[in-house]
Each structure stands twice: as C-alpha cells, then as structure tokens.
Amino acid sequence: MRFPAELRAAVDAVTAEIPHFELARAAAELSVAYRGSNPCTRMDSNTKLGAYLQVRMPATFAAAGRVFNEIAVRFPEWQPRSMLDLGAGPGTAMWAAAEVFPSIQSFTLLEKDAAMCSAGERLAKASSTEAIRQASWRQGDLAQMPRSKTDLIVMSYVLGELTTDAQRAAIESARAHAGDLLVIISPGTPVDFQTVLAARQQLLGAGMHILAPCPHEVECPMASANDWCHFSQRLERSSEHRKLKGAELGYEDEKFSYLIASRTAHEQVSGRIVRHPLKYAGHVKLHLCTGSGLKQSTITKSQRKLYRKARRAEWGDVWSEE
Numbered sequence: 001m002r003f004p005a006e007l008r009a010a011v012d013a014v015t016a017e018i019p020h021f022e023l024a025r026a027a028a029e030l031s032v033a034y035r036g037s038n039p040c041t042r043m044d045s046n047t048k049l050g051a052y053l054q055v056r057m058p059a060t061f062a063a064a065g066r067v068f069n070e071i072a073v074r075f076p077e078w079q080p081r082s083m084l085d086l087g088a089g090p091g092t093a094m095w096a097a098a099e100v101f102p103s104i105q106s107f108t109l110l111e112k113d114a115a116m117c118s119a120g121e122r123l124a125k126a127s128s129t130e131a132i133r134q135a136s137w138r139q140g141d142l143a144q145m146p147r148s149k150t151d152l153i154v155m156s157y158v159l160g161e162l163t164t165d166a167q168r169a170a171i172e173s174a175r176a177h178a179g180d181l182l183v184i185i186s187p188g189t190p191v192d193f194q195t196v197l198a199a200r201q202q203l204l205g206a207g208m209h210i211l212a213p214c215p216h217e218v219e220c221p222m223a224s225a226n227d228w229c230h231f232s233q234r235l236e237r238s239s240e241h242r243k244l245k246g247a248e249l250g251y252e253d254e255k256f257s258y259l260i261a262s263r264t265a266h267e268q269v270s271g272r273i274v275r276h277p278l279k280y281a282g283h284v285k286l287h288l289c290t291g292s293g294l295k296q297s298t299i300t301k302s303q304r305k306l307y308r309k310a311r312r313a314e315w316g317d318v319w320s321e322e
C-alpha cells in the first residue's frame with residue numbers, strides 16, 4: 001500500500017521550514033534508536049518530529065497497511081465503523097485504516113505528546129477523507145483511554161514505550177473496549193517480539209482469540225525455538241526520505257511483529273510462512289508455523305498446482321497444502 005500522495009504533500013509542508021542537515025541528523029538518530037531495543041521517540045524538538053514524519057511515518061504506515069490488509073482479505077465482509085488509535089503519534093494507523101476500511105466514520109486518537117497531536121491534526125486537515133478531517137484528537141496518557149466500545153482498537157509501535165505494568169493495563173483496557181478486533185504492531189526486533197508474545201498470552205488468558213499471525217492458539221513455538229516471529233514490508237522511499245538517509249535504494253524493508261486479536265472465534269488458517277520462501281530451480285522450501293509447531297515444507301515441481309502457488313508465496317502469507 002503506497003503512502004498517500006496527499007499525506008506526502010502534507011508531511012513535506014510541515015517539514016519545509018526545517019534545515020535539511022538538521023532533519024538528516026535527527027533521521028540518523030531515529031534510525032539508530034529503532035535498530036536498538038529502546039526507541040525513544042519523545043518529540044523534544046521540531047526537528048525530531050519532522051524526522052519522524054519523513055522517515056518513520058511511511059514505515060509504520062506500510063506495516064499498519066499490511067496488517068489491515070490481512071484483516072480485509074480474511075474478512076472481506078467486515079465493515080468497522082469506529083477506530084481508536086492508542087499512542088497515535090501523527091495518526092499513521094488512522095491513515096492506513098482509512099485506505100483499507102472506508103466504512104470507518106469515527107476515528108479517535110489518543111496521544112500523550114502535544115507536538116505529535118498538533119502535527120497529526122495539521123496532517124489530517126489536508127485529507128480528502130472526511131472521517132480523517134473530523135477525527136477526534138485527545139492529548140493524554142493511555143491510562144485515560146476512552147471507556148466506550150470501539151469496533152477496532154489499534155496500538156501501533158507504542159507498547160515498547162511503556163513499562164511492563166503499563167503495557168498490561170493498556171492491553172486489558174483495550175481488550176475490554178474492543179468491539180471486534182484489537183491490533184498490536186511493534187518493531188520486528190527480538191525484544192519487541194517478547195512484548196507481543198506477552199500480549200498474546202494476556203489476551204488468550206482473558207478469552208480473546210488470535211486471528212493472526214498465529215494459525216493456532218497453543219503455545220508459541222517461536223519462543224521455545226529461541227526465535228522471534230516477525231515479518232517484512234517493503235515501502236517506497238520518497239526522494240526526501242532517500243536524501244535524509246543518504247540512501248541509494250528507492251525502497252526499504254520495514255520489519256515488524258503483530259497480533260490481531262478478536263472477541264469472537266473464527267476458523268483458523270492451516271499455516272503461515274514465517275521466513276522468506278527459498279525458491280530454487282525445481283523446488284521451493286517454506287518455513288511454516290502450524291498448529292503442531294514450526295515445520296519445513298519442500299514443494300517440488302511435480303506438485304504442479306501447489307508448486308505454482310509456492311513460487312508466488314511471500315514471507316507472511318497464509319499457507320495450506322490442500
């Protein structure tokens with residue numbers, strides 16, 4: 001899913017006054033923070049906020065778009081009317097959700113950082129989507145989460161910024177108020193995966209069901225294999241994004257972990273591809289997560305239809321051999 005042109009133009013307008021060298025330095029600091037385990041994104045300067053909008057917002061937008069698409073493909077008939085974005089930053093997940101779920105009429109965004117809120121409101125004013133322009137922005141802590149049921153609640157790249165106790169409290173509150181689905185997205189690092197895993201256990205323990213990425217609700221086999229469940233989403237870099245990063249490539253791959261939890265049970269998929277498929281001449285090797293653990297499956301040319309499907313398969317896709 002591409003970063004919307006109107007959002008790109010609005011981001012460029014918000015950052016236009018910031019000298020390029022300052023933005024580039026802040027973008028480099030953000031990249032280092034995101035490669036580490038503790039990205040501190042406190043927007044203590046306009047420059048840091050500008051760097052977030054230019055280099056991080058497109059990446060989290062791409063990850064959120066991918067996760068929302070997973071829902072839309074699986075439940076094409078689901079038409080959410082309301083969404084609550086917790087730790088909304090500049091409203092990234094709202095923009096992605098509006099592309100995938102045009103049925104959403106009411107967006108509420110809770111964000112503690114005043115500068116993020118005002119940048120997000122400014123970007124939203126530039127949208128051609130009425131629900132984005134009319135979104136309700138609330139500056140405050142997750143602990144003051146609105147106490148009303150919302151079809152879709154999203155926590156995108158925020159859990160890692162909370163203490164363990166605050167994570168548990170926010171997840172419990174989000175669970176209690178999610179009308180249908182609760183979506184958690186985190187950077188795709190081993191440390192952030194532990195946070196997602198703890199959220200999975202908490203939500204299962206509270207009676208929620210896991211729709212994705214897990215094709216089961218039994219113990220996560222990744223954890224015992226000393227591995228971490230994460231995926232990768234390619235996104236285009238704008239020319240400004242490329243310049244700020246001093247990058248040659250016109251794209252980057254955003255690594256992320258996620259969880260889609262549902263109030264109601266749905267039929268499980270039979271497996272999910274949890275690594276890049278290895279595509280050789282005549283056979284494809286798939287690393288799968290299944291209800292009976294992690295498995296490798298080799299699909300050969302002689303399996304004709306399945307082989308054609310395997311050649312098109314991507315890391316993160318659901319997989320069945322029927």
Ligand SMILES: C[S@@+](CC[C@H](N)C(=O)[O-])C[C@H]1O[C@@H](n2cnc3c(N)ncnc32)[C@H](O)[C@@H]1O
Pocket residue numbers: 041042056057060061086087088089090091092093110111112113116140141142143155156157158161162
């Ligand atoms: C990494 S940013 C992610 C922003 C946005 N969700 C996205 O995907 O681009 C994390 C955001 O969570 C906000 N945040 C962190 N702790 C919070 C809290 N306790 N209450 C509300 N917002 C919080 C931060 O201010 C920051 O804007």
